[in-house]
Every structure is written in C-alpha cells, then in structure tokens.
Amino acid sequence: MSIVQRVYPGEGAQLDVLVMHCDHARFVYNVGLEQRSWWTQSRRHFRQKINYVSQAADLTAARREFDWLRAGSTVVQQGALRDLDRAFTNFFARRAGYPTFKKRSNVRKGFVVRDLSVRRVNRRWGEILVPKAGWIRFRISRAWTDIFAATSARITLANGRWTVSFTTPPAARTMPDTTAVVGIDRGVANSIATSDGRMFHPPGFTAGEQTRFVALQRRLSRQQKGSANRDRTKAELGRLRLRLMDRRGDWIEQTTTELASTYCAAAVENLPVRNMTRRATPKPDPGRPGAFLPNGGRAKSGLNRAILASYWGKFAQRLAHKMSVVAVPAAYTSQQCSNCGYTCPENRDSQAVFRCQGCGFEHHADTNAAINIRDRAFIIKHQPEDISGDRVHQSRLRAAPTTSVA
Ligand SMILES: [Zn+2]
Incomplete structure (x- = not known):
C-alpha cells in the first residue's frame, strides 16, 4: 500500500x-x-x-x-x-x-x-x-x-x-457487524454496479479540462518530434493525466472503504491478471460473445469499458486489502437472468435494461449482472416459502442485505 x-x-x-x-x-x-x-x-x-x-x-x-x-x-x-x-x-x-x-x-x-x-x-x-x-x-x-x-x-x-x-504496512481490516455480501460488476456506462442496485461513477475530466486535453493532443500531433515545444506540450498533458489519476485514486479509496464498512464480503469478476495490468484496448470479450466491438454504436461503450478497465484492477486490489473478496468466473453474467437462471443474448433488451425471455423478469442490466456475480460466489440460504413464491418477489428477497454466507 x-x-x-x-x-x-x-x-x-x-x-x-x-x-x-x-x-x-x-x-x-x-x-x-x-x-x-x-x-x-x-x-x-x-x-x-x-x-x-x-x-x-x-x-x-x-x-x-x-x-x-x-x-x-x-x-x-x-x-x-x-x-x-x-x-x-x-x-x-x-x-x-x-x-x-x-x-x-x-x-x-x-x-x-x-x-x-x-x-x-x-x-x-x-x-x-x-x-x-x-x-x-x-x-x-x-x-x-x-x-x-x-x-x-x-x-x-x-x-x-x-x-x-x-x-505503508497494509491497513487493518475493519470488520463490520454484518453478514451481508455484495456482488460488484463493471457497468457498461463507465461505472461500477453493486447487487444492491447502486451505481458508483468515477470522476473524470471537467468540461474545461476535457477541452484543454483535446486541444493539447491536437497540438502535440502537429509538433515536431524531439522539439522543446513538443516536450512542453507532453508535460502539460502529463500534468492533466496526473490530476485525473489523483482524483480517481481518492475516489477508489472512498468507494472501497464504504463497501468494506457495509458488507462483510464481496464478489467480483475473475479477470486474468494480464488484463488488469495491461492497458486495455476495446476488443470483443471472448467470455461474453458480442459484448462489444470497436465500431458503430458499441464503440463508445467499448471505449468506456477500456477506461474503466484501466482502474478496475486498482479498485479490486484496494477492495481486497480492506475486505474479503471472492473472484468468480464472469462468463455470461450479463446474459443470465438473476431470477430464474435462463441465459440468452436476447435477454439484453438494451445496454441498460435486462428483460428475461423466460420469466419476464426486468431489472437494470448492470445490477442484474452484479447479482449473478454475488450468487456465483456465495450460496444464499432461502426461506422455504420463497422457493414456490412469486419469482420477482423472491429475487427482491435475495437482493436484500439480510442474506448470509454459507
Ligand atoms: Zn428469468
């Protein structure tokens, strides 16, 4: 640390x-x-x-x-x-x-x-x-x-x-007085979604900084390699990036501390270490066929995922310093219904909405994926009457923070 x-x-x-x-x-x-x-x-x-x-x-x-x-x-x-x-x-x-x-x-x-x-x-x-x-x-x-x-x-x-x-030596883990568990997923729109339905948005550039950044990049591309002016532009771009990194770092600290103080354990996607350390490029995810391609309407979400990927590793790492974290295989978590388990690509009605073709269950797509991640890591004990009950209602019970780790 x-x-x-x-x-x-x-x-x-x-x-x-x-x-x-x-x-x-x-x-x-x-x-x-x-x-x-x-x-x-x-x-x-x-x-x-x-x-x-x-x-x-x-x-x-x-x-x-x-x-x-x-x-x-x-x-x-x-x-x-x-x-x-x-x-x-x-x-x-x-x-x-x-x-x-x-x-x-x-x-x-x-x-x-x-x-x-x-x-x-x-x-x-x-x-x-x-x-x-x-x-x-x-x-x-x-x-x-x-x-x-x-x-x-x-x-x-x-x-x-x-x-x-x-x-510094690793911080002592805070042990919250709860047995609640949470699933965490990287959302589509540059955010982090939790199984309790919350979205955490990392800070980005302000509008002014964004304009400045784009202008500097444009200037850099025109400047001669090895020139003093080019070095100056590079340094200024670096300072802007550093400012964003500082802001993101603070946000990661705050968010992970908050999660560690509310839940006793968390489940996250199991990512290969290489993906965590290397700069991510927008490309089709082999674990999620057709998840995104660097073209057309999906290009932007691919880019957002790439931005998110660049600090997701750090996020997961800091979270693991503060609470117990279980990594689970992430394949099809975005296509699987967290209510009945039915899995197909058509379940994704749009980027944001999940609508199950099997049982009609509707939820925010990212939250649905976060619930799947949670349920893959932790066996949730259900009340016997829930099994035969209304399925949507049952899912709400599952999402409630009264669940326990088995
Ligand atoms: Zn379903």
Missing part, C-alpha cells in the same frame, strides 16, 4: 540535491543492469553470480574511487541496486519484461529513501528527511498516522512535479 503526497523542495541547494539523487539512481541502476547483462552473455567468465550483495560491494569500491559518486548518498545508490534486484526478481517470476535502461529523457525519475524519518510541522504540512538535502516539506492530505507508519519512501519527479510515495 502506498500514499502519494506532493513535495515542495526549497529552490536552490535542496532542489539540486534531489536532481543529483535522481541522476545517481539512474546511473547506478544502468551500470548495475549492464553488469548483469554481461553475466548473462558470458557467465563462464564470472566466478560468482551477480546479485544485490555482490553489486552493493562493487558500489562501495566504486565510491572509494570516484569523488563525485562519494558526494552522493549511499542510501540512494544502494536503493537503485535494490530496485534493479526487484526488477530481475519480477522478470524471473514472469511478472515483468527484461529490465531496461533508464534514459535521461524519461519523464519520470526518482530515488528511494530508506530508514524513513518524517515529522509533522502543522496540520497541513509535514517534512521528510532526505540524505544530503535535509528536511523537505510535503503537503499532508492523508491520515498522519498512516504516513507515520510508513517504512520507506520513493521521491519522484514526473511532469515537473515532485511527489513522495510512502510505502
């Missing part, structure tokens, strides 16, 4: 030290990567395997030799080797590709601070101790107790903005 706060380094010396740390982190990372790739290419020339320990020892030797390296921070430089080590661990575990060199021109650069020291100046401002730079101010927008519990931090410069990301 991490908390990102905006950092305001002092102009001059403090700023220079942060830039130096970024440069050193990049340099050490790249040299370390080069050393490892030599080993991969001709391992018989090396008597011992290259790992974090051997590279940290090499770093100590290099610091003795080069004054400029010694002028930097050991903590920062070792942190870069640790990053490299993690990159290789992820590569060997097939979680990531082969580590790549960090370019000077990268928009995002940063370094790690370990053995963290933070202090509170007042209600809105805190300070973090950075080696060689001293105390650097950051704006507090999250609970201080969470920031104080952090064990390490990463300071990043992206799009002209300095931020600090605190790594």
